[in-house]
Amino acid sequence: MRKLIFGRVLSSFFSLAALVVMVFFLSRLTGDPAALFLPREATQEMLDNFRRLHGLNDPLIVQFGRYVWDLLHLDFGQSLRQARPAIDVVFEGFAWTFQLAAITIALVSIAAIVIGSLAAFRPDGIFDRFASVVSLIGASAPDFWVAIVAIVVFAVNFAWLPTSGTGTVWHWILPVAVLFIRPFGLILQIVRGSMIQSFGSLYVKTARAKGVGNTSIIFVHTLRNAMLPVITVIGDQAAAMLNGAVIIETIFGFPGVGKLMIDSILQRDFNVVLAAIMVTALAIFVMNLLIDIAYAILDPRVRT
């Protein structure tokens, strides 16, 4: 297990370093930040002054060397747009995204595993068919449409919830609910398929023959063996959410890292882009590591 973790950390470090180099140079290809920060009518003197103040006149390799040196001192640089440390900007956004992702993926996992397991127990039964229809609709409904409809129905028409924003627990309900739908449909289908396969295995038949109850068969004997592909998909979905739920953040005015990254790319706020990519990449590496550990716990073959 220790060897597994060490190997993953080492490979993650090299991937992260490669990512930094790639993003640094690729982002510079998008153009000059001065042209976007300053107004169209900026004089040449203003443009030159901006580039001088932010070190944009130096050769790219010098800029990169300076960036790496600062990074080694845990200095991610200043945000051009916000005039404060880029890492502060990113941490603020990431904190919101992390909460949104953690709450949503926890709810999705619980709901999909329970409902998927029950659906698989009686394939083609009424419960199974109902769950399949709901999950397919969920997996195929566009986020932005669901979000707007949810606001119109629950905030405008019924006035049960706030339309958008942050501040109270009530503000979280619509974003989490909308974000819930798509991964729920997908994971439910994976759980169902994997469980049906496991129900047909010999150890389940043996358990039934021994008179084990349905609840134990589902949640003790079958689920553990059916979880491996499910964990993979949950990991993929969680990774996507940690990258930011741009549409949800945009519509609900949620100050997460996804919209921050898009805005920073469009505004050429390079230090924020790099810091955001590093923080989210690091979070995804940590999550992948946790998934590997979960794999090892569930499947002894992985440990050896």
Next chain:
Amino acid sequence: MKRSLMSLGAALLSAVHLAVPASAQNASKDVTIVLGEGVDLMEPCMSTRSNIGRVLLQNINETLTEFDVVGDKGLMPRLAESWDQQNDSTWRFHLRKNVKFSDGSDFDAEDVKHSIDRAMSKDLSCETPRYFGSTKITATVVDPSTIDITAEPKQAILPLLMSIVTIVPSDTPMQFVRDPIGTGPYKMAAWNVGQNIVLERRGDYWGDAPQVEKATYVFRTDPAVAAAMVQTGEADIAPAISVTDATNAETDQAYPNSEVFYMRIDQGKPPLQDKRIREALNLAIDRQAFVGTLVPAETTLATAMVPPTTLGFNKDIKPWPFDAEKAKALIADAKADGVAVDSKITLIGRSNLFPNVLEVMEAIQSMLTDVGFNVDLQMYEVAEFEDIYGKPFAEDRTAQLVAAQHDNARGDPVFSMFFKYHSNGPQSGFSDPKVDQMIEDATAATGEDRAKKWSDLFAYLNNDVVADVLLFNQVSFARVNPRVTFKPTIATNSQLQLSQVGFK
């Protein structure tokens, strides 16, 4: 780094709040304003940027003078009670007494000097210098309530330019600040980045106390959500909702937003160097057909690069009529003289510039094609668009028609004409020594002579040069909660003075 980790922890904890949903402050004197664009800086010298200006300008930080773009009061006193011209280059400003900043310090001439020096400093990247071009501004303190401001070369509209320079205390550092201190009727009480900004009314403001006691600004990119927030009572004012959401006559109103939508004609490439071709471009477009269909019914046809409330606006200029047959005849005439009328013209638009922009651009392409032009439409995101829009233009380009919006709510054409029409203007599509001279003469003129010179320039550009295809004076839509009184104006695009908000 440690502080950053602490801020991460604090942000994580912030989700623990438990309370009922936010709702309208029906009985209070507090308002919530929902803006479409977030605020990344609260720096006074950047308040000419609309997203910052709407929160900060004249609410937190005031200026020496203020231009009445809505009425006919012209240039009005604000922190300067009066001003007079000492000589060609120098103006003397007599400052208001007994004014305090929100940090308790007294306002005096040293603050004005520091504010000007700071705004023009090379240690910052303020927006202010763009309005002054190459003019050097020097401030000299005469006494605590008098200051001389000198412009080299002379600047006829120096008092108007002072409506752009926001005043900060003399101890404000020479770097961007995030906690602005000003003399305005409000002070910043909180800034929860990405969530809201809260302004609170000051008890020691020098002027009349505005009715609004507290203003909370929230930010929603989706205009449908902004409209819904006012409808549900979560917000009181949404100054920019979509035309498709403006369906409630009780709460929604259209207003001119000072943006002019036009197409720059690239006279550097054939066939656009030929005046007949430029006239044909103007005649080929049925502008009126767009109004009430692809653009809001309140839209008016543009006849100049500036809105009608601007000094020197020439009311004698009429919009180009739609006359496809005449356009075809002009093209045929030019072709007979050897003009390469079949050359490809690239029509360039910006994605998401305003609702239906793609449909508008496609319709324009279709109208131009109908009269015989070879037009290729290309839409760009903002960053790519800005590269194309500004000089230097690519040498290997095809002839271009660049559709853009220009905003001038500052009352004087000087903020537009050099940039758009002078040979050295960064977005000018042609070079004409007579136009250059007219711009320079009008810029140096004052009073009625100035208005006439600008007026003559507008006519010359439209009739003789046919410099561009002017299309629409754009409108925006605002949704206002019936409990408050607020009338959006042409100034709302750049500033939203809370003192103009009242309660029923």
